[in-house]
Amino acid sequence: IQQQLGLARSANAYVPAGGPGAPAGSPLLRPAAARFIQPVGECEYKLTSILEELRRDSWPVPSDSRPMRCTGLALSVALAVLEAAWYQLPARVLLFVGGACTSGPGQVVDLSLCESIRHHLDLQKDNNNARFVKKALKYYTQLANQAVRSGHAVDIFACSLDQVGLYEMKVMTEKTGGCVVMGDSFSINVFKDSLRKFFETDSTGFLKMGFNAKIEVLCSKEFKVCGAIGPCTGTGKKGCQVSDTIVGEGMTTEWQAAALDKESTVAFYFEVTNQQAQNLPPGKQSFLQFQTSYLHPSGRRRLRVTTLSYRFAEPNTIDVAPGFDQEAAAVLMTRLAVFKTESEESLDVLRWLDRKLIRLVARFADYQKDDPSSFHLSTEFSIYPQFMYHLRRSHFLQTFNASPDETAYYRSVLLRASVMNALVMIQPALLEYSFEQQGPPQPVLLDAQALKPNVILLLDSFFHVVVWHGELIHQWREQGFHNMPEYENLRQLLQAPLEDAKVILDERFPVPKYVQCNSGGSQARFLLAKVNPSTNYAQTAGGGAAMAGLMGDSGAAGESFINTDDVSLKVFMDHLIKLAVQS
Incomplete structure (x- = not known):
């Protein structure tokens, strides 16, 4: 491609002018590039004119066929041009895709609509609908490696009601540090606002991003580096601190990312070289250091160094528990579980998560053998089982009623999210607004019993922001009471969650989908799918109480009934405790 475009790799073609060895005062780019x-600034008018004059292709598309798209080839051309003209200099390739690639390299589905694009069941069975997957994955991985070598990031904005092949293409964003935005249409706010936020600048006028980043890990001899999971690629830098156990991008102590932003987060995994107590005396200090260098949009290279100190303790002492960060641990386990789904069945990953949870609880909880009633979990570990419960039900591990593209999108965003954002994805936040409360909204348990008729709920699941009106609130709203001066308090109650939702929408990237619904409405499914089904037919059919104790008494007036086979949090905890305390 570079030869056909006159950009063959030579000193006269692909080396940017102004770089090393270039004459002083030479133009920014060689004539070929x-x-x-x-x-x-030199091409804005012409570029705008081209975009304004674009017209829909008049060539007819048969009603029984998909449009012909050569997305893979277009990406190859874009990366080849950048590699030849802007090698190892800051650049991003933005892909706006509205349909699946149906022609050329990277094809994911045939032109005929008689053939369905692959789904999770097709991938599991490796049947005819999935015949393009392996070849497409290999092709896009090659493009990703090409972009990594050139120091360029790939960002994907996918907007379509059908799948576009994100499952195959996501490797390009994950390896280069690019971002992914997925929506139903290019005309909705999810895309428009996300694109605006992508190009936001800081107070000094620079883009809020960094380029050509490198992260190096230095550690004491007690540690070995297993790998990293996140928006980066290993450089292959060897050292005595490289572990034989590979997790994510392993066998290296250095990683690179063509682009990063303030939310870019990488998870690092280590192993202790010798866990024998006699070789690790209590109180011994060990160190980890992270050196992150990146190119700021101003042209300056910045270096950030973070050094951490760790102290070893006896395995059976109480000094271990206070050092456990259950939020960070939940995110680390989630990333590792998502990484394992690339090569293992989801059911096997769930079993692995369960085993790890049982071992942790059995090790650090207080209890008497074979006596579940004596079980007690300290505050340092009390929320962790809840995170694992919601993780098991999440889109990250459950593929039912989701396409491969949707699953790939959720997982890709998770793998670059900060701890706080990742926790919201795992266990969404739920706020309650009601006349009974004074002051700000109150956080409530993510439970079916929170769905009361006289409240408004705000659900933040990161990908969706849902404002839900109880049955009574919805009736008042439909009758227009909030427009009457004597019901000013109702108007304020209705307005409060909308303002809070706007704050979330303005601050987040990618911009989440906003949903406003009421009890019994079809859109309420976004909330019902996330809450703990403490009241469902499986529990009440047995004649027993739906839930008590931890989550409140069952049978309360106005509680919502969830039609699902999923077990409740209480049932999950009861089984966990039973397995943890058994001899």
């Missing part, structure tokens, strides 16, 4: 890339 300047045919395809120009500073925006």
Whole structure:
């Protein structure tokens, strides 16, 4: 491609002017490269004119066929041009895709609509609908490696009601540090606001991103580096601190990312070289150091160094528990579980999570053998089982009623999210607004019993922001009471969650989908799918109480009934405690 475009790798073609060895005062780009890339100030008018004059392709598409798209080839051309003209300099390739690739390299589905694009069941059975997957994955992985070598990031904005092949293409964003945005249409706010936020600048006028980043880990001899999971690629830098156990991008102590932002987060995994107590005396200090260098949009290279100190303790002492960060641990386990789904069945990953949870609880809880009633979990570990319960039900591990593209999107965003954002994805936040409360909204348990007729709920699951009106609130709203001066308090109650939702929408990237619904409405499914089904037909059919104790008494007036086979949090905890205390 570079040869056909006159950009073959030579000193006269692909080395940017102004770089090392270039004459003083030379133009920014060589003439060959300047045919395809120009500073925006010099080509903005022409580019705008081209975009405004674009018309829909008049060539008819048969009603029984998909449009012909050569997305894979277009990406190859874009990366080849950048590699030749802007090698190892900051650049991003933005892919706006509205349908699946149906022609050329990277094809994911045939042109005929008689053939369905692959689904999770097709991937499991490796049947005819999935015949393009392996070849497409290999092709996009090659493009990702090419982008990594050139120091360029790939970002994907996928907007379509059908799948576009994100499952195959996500490797390009994950390896280069790019981002993914997925929506139903290019006309909705999810896409428009996300694109605006992507190009936001700080108070000094620079883009809120960094380029050509490298992260190096230095550690004491007591540690070995297993790998990293996140928006990065290992450079293959060897050392005596590299572990034989590979987790994610392993066999290295250095990683690179073509682009990063303030939310980019990488999870690192280590192993203790010798866990024998006599070789690790209590109180011994060990160190980890993370050196992150990146190119700021101003042109300056910045270095951030973080050094951590760790103290070893006896395995059976109480000094271990206070050092456990259950929020960070939940996110680390989630990333590791998502990584394992790439090569293992989801059911096997769930069993692995269960085993790890049982071992942790059995090790650090207080209890008497074979006596579940004596079980007690300290505050350092009390929320962790809840995170694992919601993780098991999440889109990250459950593929039922989701397409491969949706699953790939959720997982890709998770793998670059900060701890707080990842926790919201795992266990969504639920706020309650009611006349009974004074002051700000109150956080409530993510439980079916929170769905009361006289309250408004705000659910934040990161990908969706849902404002739910109880049955009574919905009736008042439909009758227009909030427009009457004597019901000003109702108007304020209705307005409060909308303002809070707007704050979330303004601050988050990718911009979540906003849903406003009421009890019994079809859109309420976004909330019902997330709450703990403390009242469902499986429990009440047995004649027993739906739930008591931890989550409140069952049978309360106005509680919502969830039609699901999923076990409740209480049933999950009861089984966990039973397995943890058994001899």
